[in-house]
Amino acid sequence: MMRGDQANRLNNGGLIDRTAPLSFRFDGKNFLGFKGDTLASALVANGIKLVGRSFKYHRPRGILTAGSEEPNALVELRSGARREPNTKATTAELYEGLEAASQNRWPSLNFDVMSVNQLFAPIFVAGFYYKTFMWPAKFWEAIYEPAIRRAAGLGRAAGVSDPDHYDKAWAHCDVVIAGSGPAGLAAALAAGRSGARVILCEEDFVLGGRLLADGGTIDGLPAAEWIAGAVAELTAMPDVRIMRRTTLFGVYDGGTYGAIERVNDHLPVPPEHQVRQRLWRIVAKRCVVAAGAIERPIVFAGNDTPGVMMASAMRSYINRYAATPARRIALFTNNEDGWRTAETAIAAGLQVAAVIDARPDVSPAHRSLASKGGFPVLHGSVSAVDRGKAGVRKISVALTGGARAEVEADGLAVSGGWNPAVGLTSYHRGRPKWRDDIAAFVPDGAPPGMVAAGAANGAFGLGACLREGFEAGAAAARDAGRGGNIGSMPVADDEAFSLTPLWHVAGNGKAFVDQQHDVTASDVELAQREGFQSVEHLKRYTTLGMATDQGKTSNVAGLAIMAAVTGKSIPETGTTIYRPPYVPVAIGAFAGHHRDENFHATRLTPSHHWAAEQGAVFVDTGLWKRAQWYPRAGEKDWLESVTREVKAVRSGVGFCDVSTLGKIDVHGPDAGAFLDRVYINAFSSLAVGKARYGLMLREDGIVYDDGTTSRLAEDHYFLTTTTAKAGLVMQHLEFCRQVLFPELDVQLTSVSDQWAQFSIAGPKTRDLLKEIVDPAEDLSNEGFPFMGAREVKLRGGLKARLFRISFSGEMAFEISVPARYGEAMARNLMLAGKPFGVTPYGTEALGVMRIEKGHVAGPELNGTTTAGDLGLGKMMSTKKDFIGRVMAGREALTVPNRQVVVGIKPTDKARRLRSGAHIIPKGETPGPENDQGYVTSVCFSPVLDQWIGLGLVERGRERIGEIVRAHDPLRGEDYDVEFCNSVFYDPDGGRQRG
Amino acid sequence: MADFSWDIRSPLDRALVAGPYGAQGEAGVSLTEIRNFDLVQVMARRGKAGETIAAAKARLGAAAPETPKAVSIADATVIWSGPDQFFVLSKGGKHSIDALASVFAGSASLSDQSHARALISISGDKARAMLAKLSSIDLHPDVFGVGAAAATSMDHTSVTLWRGDDRNGQAVFNLLVFATFAESLWHTILDSAAEHGVTIGHSEDLA
């Protein structure tokens, strides 16, 4: 059942395709529109005037504008997961099956119970949040906020994950142009003809800007024909890119511009594999802002009544969309341009009820238009609007000289003049300047490389727009080094523009400045009385201009009213700071591809897919996916699996992929000297074929990173870092090489991805290795001693590097092969180790064994600890300079009461130790004054059959055997623990050397 | 004695599925992974940039690029990778690190990167449109011509990108990515290319 017969659609004209009817639903009712319509124009064609309720007072609101400046006609577009609140009906392109719902009303648009808010209007005045809901504080979250949220607010978010995709892209050009009105098209023609790479962004889905509604004659052609010719010429240029449905929303340093392209918002659902929107970062040598101007309302009582519409918007609906917002139109203007709406109405066969002109004089041409059209010209202002069921019904006019008049009309067009769109030009804290002749702010300079042209620059005549645009486009191309023939400039006449400023008509009843945030003229006056006179204070106190439209139709009026009540001029009053984005941009577009599993890039170890086949549980470690443990059937939890893995290693043999460690080739004649300066201990003295544990400090004396470094040749070291710091250590070492020690002949390369590295540990390690390593290689204690490092041949001829280092405390080797052999290595270790019960182990078992062995890791290398704190102070060489040496020696880092690493175990063997528990002396009250440190790392030790841990505790090493409290307020626990040697397992190291 | 097999596996072995992907119809993007190559990073030692370039020329017959360029010779490509350093990309061991060690002895430090990267060749009508989603650099033919190279980032991951010789009148972009990032970046590439239609393959031959 189709409802709505497009009764307000003209029979002819408009840029709509009458052969392509589109059905759509608004608030559950079916309507028809045409291809080429916006939702707003289709609603206008169907006679729908009431489209939403306002933010605070739930007042009925209609359509005010025909563009992205719209404050009122916000709808929830689409349904379900795609429901998008606060979508402007004025820019939403109609498509078959479009579904939209009005916002902020309950239970229905026509009957809204919250409109009783109007009765409580006195409490909703400026600053009402601060005044009304002050006390008691606890009421705020429980009562005030939920109530306000229900009563005031805009649309509802979908509440579920957005099913559509967004992406981001880069573009590069000589000249980017914002807007495709006469100035923008002329700029594109000049720049394009000169050979420049041009990007022309137009937020509308049709090029032409105001020409689409206001027409005109250019180069002797009707506007539509001229546009078609210009677009055809531009389209034929290979280096000109025309981007429709794309808003240039921001400008950033270095000639980078942000643009949002609504790729598929005009379709119900994006086609398969396509995105809904794309965020563009455009790098341009020059930018021409031809974003036009925004017609501004005049503030008067009842100016928010449905049926009150901007005069230019009314022309857009009639001329571009062949849709009539009213049958009998009154026009309230203070300028020449507004009269065009009367002309348009007459041409469309509509009645003009009256023109209310605030100026003392009207041009003879318009006077004769009035007499021919048979309507009166009333000199004065609208003082009130009488609202019927269908919106505007009767208009009260305060005539110049004091008399009153009434005009019956169902639509009121308003023109208060034009405000150039100064957003883009002002985004780098630019302040626009005031021009008295047009009573408007115009750009006063712009970010580097940017220039405004046409209406955006305050040039309102068609001829001037073309001229400024063309010249700006030519200059921009020239500045970008393009010198082609720009051809002839398009020419048109300039219309007269005269205006008498009028911002606010005093009267009874609410007169709205910011319709989206329901800020009235009296709110502005109240703010002034209460001392909030600065425009920045005015904005925040009243919330004027802070809604989704960012005050495009309200800011200037608001500060003009403030100027009037403070007795200052408008330029003295000034503007607030302009900030991007020019239109709202969905967070999804900023995220682009980076959501869900693509939130960040991931790194996979060479044996990842093998581990996945084994059923490994993976853990995110930075960007890495690492095998955390390998559960086996029947194991009830992670602890059981991890305990099995540890026992298998300690009694037999296991292996673990440790390829995530950062690996750096350090080459060059001065490689040893270089490492001496970056590590606290010496490396130039390391023999070829040997590995050594090294500790790096920051220049402030705090530990930065640790790892083993092996000397593979006289001029080649192989350095490893922790997984977490791999990238940062590389950056740090390059800083040392390039900035601090450029005299050293050393070269650095990351080889992290070149090598698949496995730790093989346990008493049967050698047995396993003998299976896999060429029999000619001597793996005995003599032939390959502890901390040995060298290349070996494997069975089959493959070369590998073997390092006799141990993190687990067991007899262990690390073996590395080129990464593409990593998966084969894992399989071969399983094969070779089968007779010895080889067990793959994950990062949890690795962690358990390092705690049992008292090795420090991330929780101890936490950016506050010194080498001494970690029990590694003796490693600090006194024979050489190294990074951090001097600061490590300062008093605060060497005092005896520092928190140092110590072993910790609960006195009750059955008790689970938790990391984060605070150490409090027995008998003391927990609190900062008695806090002596905390537990950093814990594990269940299968060897000791109890939970153990490491901690950073004041004088910990001197207090072995002391019993203290582990106080854990987070978990509500408090229990006794004993300090012990941090090396719980094999403290003399016999096993790893055996 | 166990019978070991040392299968070699590219980092994209699992992720790459040869055939069409994404939008149907004529593929706008062609992706080919090149497998099993030799890649050696050559870094001149202090004060020896000239000697290193001369050594490269003597060995390869082409001067190593001193600016972001890639130079193709009969059996190798030399790609700039940073100031006074470059990659030698080849197949079959002729210019492997062992083969090059004596060439640059004393003039440069060598690091084997053969297994540290995956190599993806990208072409097709929409290759630039797709790459614009990944790369912040300007790939316009006037700016990034045949032989241009860049050390840059994609998806916050370091890559080496260069333009090889055109194939069938179309630009060919070659991309070296870190092996451990390769699968992740591959999925990002597929997501970026899907709307254009993709044809996917792998090859043992350098372009």
Add this chain to the structure above:
Amino acid sequence: MRIICPFCGERELGEFTYLGDAKPQRPAADAGEDAVYDYVYLRDNIAGVISEYWYHGGGCRAWLKVTRNTLTHEISAVEPAAGAGAAKVGA
């Protein structure tokens, strides 16, 4: 923001990592604690032109000295660190 890397050409900010003021020089080994303290901790907070270190880690891995106006973000010069590439410096 965009930085013209002397080796790679103009690149976007995301390829670079900021370190800070390039003026403080690492003191000689025997300079004493006060000199090192100043080097590690004391920085001018300049409203205007400053020379600072940036790392082109997302590109050629060169450390760069960038002259930048902190008020306008205008970059007036970029030069490589003394030891970038194979440059021979000092000893």
